[in-house]
Amino acid sequence: MNDSVINNDQAFLEALRMGDKKAFAILVETNSEAIYRVALRMLNDPEDAEDILQETFIKAYRSLPNFEGRSQFSTWLYRIAVNEALMMIRKRKLDTISINQDYETDEGDFIPQQIVDWCCLPEKELINNESRQQISWAIKKLSPSNRAVFILRDLSGLSTRDTAEVLDISEAAVKTRLLRSRLEMREHLSSYYAGRIAAT
Amino acid sequence: MNTDKELPCCDLMHHLNALIDGDLDPETTELIQNHMESCQKCRAVINTLNKTIELCQEGTQQIHLPQDVHNRLLEKLHLCED
Numbered sequence: 001m002n003d004s005v006i007n008n009d010q011a012f013l014e015a016l017r018m019g020d021k022k023a024f025a026i027l028v029e030t031n032s033e034a035i036y037r038v039a040l041r042m043l044n045d046p047e048d049a050e051d052i053l054q055e056t057f058i059k060a061y062r063s064l065p066n067f068e069g070r071s072q073f074s075t076w077l078y079r080i081a082v083n084e085a086l087m088m089i090r091k092r093k094l095d096t097i098s099i100n101q102d103y104e105t106d107e108g109d110f111i112p113q114q115i116v117d118w119c120c121l122p123e124k125e126l127i128n129n130e131s132r133q134q135i136s137w138a139i140k141k142l143s144p145s146n147r148a149v150f151i152l153r154d155l156s157g158l159s160t161r162d163t164a165e166v167l168d169i170s171e172a173a174v175k176t177r178l179l180r181s182r183l184e185m186r187e188h189l190s191s192y193y194a195g196r197i198a199a200t
Numbered sequence: 201m202n203t204d205k206e207l208p209c210c211d212l213m214h215h216l217n218a219l220i221d222g223d224l225d226p227e228t229t230e231l232i233q234n235h236m237e238s239c240q241k242c243r244a245v246i247n248t249l250n251k252t253i254e255l256c257q258e259g260t261q262q263i264h265l266p267q268d269v270h271n272r273l274l275e276k277l278h279l280c281e282d
Contacts, residue, residue, distance in 0.1 A: 025279045032273060033265040040263055050269050054276045061277065110213065117244035119251045126255060135259045154253050155260040179217045186245070186252040193248075 016064050024064070028057055031074055034156065035081045041151045042085035044140045052088065056081040071165060078158070079166045082148050089144050110183045114190030118197060125196055138188035142181050149174055150181035207235045212242050220250060 015023035032053065039052035059080050067076065118126075125131075142150060145167075152163045153174065160178075164171045212232060218224045219232060236243045274280050 021279065024277070025274075028273070028277065028279060032270065036265045036269065037260055037263045041260060046266075046269075050272070053265075053269070054273055057273065057277055112241075112245045114248075115241050115244050117240075117247050119247045126251075127258065131255070132259050132262070135256055139256070150256075155256060175217055182216070182220070182249060182253060185256065186249045189252050189255065190248055 013067075013069050017067065019064070024061060027060070027073060031077050032057070034074065035077055038078060038081055038151055038156055039085055041136075041139055041155060042082065042144075042147060043088065044136050048088060052081055052084045055084050059084075072162070075158070075162050075166055078152060078156070079168075082152070082166060086144055086148065110180065112183065112187070114187055114194060116190055116194040116197060118190060118193035121193060121196065126193075131192070134189065134192045138185050141188065142184060146177045146181040146184070149177040150185070153178050154182070207231045209235075209239060209242055212246075216246070216249065219246070220253065 012023055035056050036049055036053050039049035043049055056077060060077055139147060148167055149163060152158045152166055160171050160174050164174045212235060215224060215228060
């Protein structure tokens with residue numbers, strides 16, 4: 001059963017509100033992998049991601065009687081998960097210094113530094129264990145608020161509107177943070193792949 | 201449609217999100233395509249930007265919920281079938 005089906009099923013929503021375990025199990029099965037991905041991308045630590053996954057569904061279960069059904073279940077669950085992840089980052093001071101600072105003008109415009117076109121690299125150079133680690137590291141280097149936008153919008157496929165709803169920010173803010181995240185990610189990967197080209 | 205207009209590199213940066221997401225109007229898209237044909241730097245930036253997102257998406261799709269994590273989740277939520 002996918003998210004759009006369960007969202008349009010009033011009986012399913014009522015069953016969830018009444019604490020029906022079978023309905024809740026369906027909600028968990030439908031969304032747990034997506035929530036785990038977001039948590040792992042946000043925190044880059046499997047144990048922390050598991051904690052967020054569990055906490056998300058525990059909180060969701062407790063809040064179900066008050067769920068009004070105005071947003072999709074997945075949007076609601078993403079919201080809980082991202083808030084939990086951001087709280088964990090704050091508590092543990094897992095925040096990192098953003099790598100974009102040297103690339104911006106005083107007006108906030110982003111100036112690309114790495115101009116090498118590395119798209120021509122062979123597939124085995126582009127995707128391997130080392131490059132996957134680089135991607136994870138670069139995502140972790142994004143500021144938590146930019147990271148959340150990049151993960152929801154580009155990696156989880158949420159619309160700008162849904163991302164704004166999950167994070168409780170404006171659509172304009174989503175677009176600004178998304179552009180910054182994309183460009184920062186490109187700078188980092190370009191630096192890495194330029195090094196690979198130079199090494200060959 | 202006027203395609204004689206030239207687009208400066210800095211203007212292209214302001215259209216990047218819309219360009220990547222396919223949300224640009226046809227006229228601006230054509231302006232950018234014309235610009236990219238003659239500007240190697242912007243071509244490199246846009247190509248690598250698209251590739252960056254593609255690689256990040258591919259890497260994320262490789263993430264699966266491990267079975268033991270799934271089992272512990274069901275236990276925690278008292279959803280295990282005995």
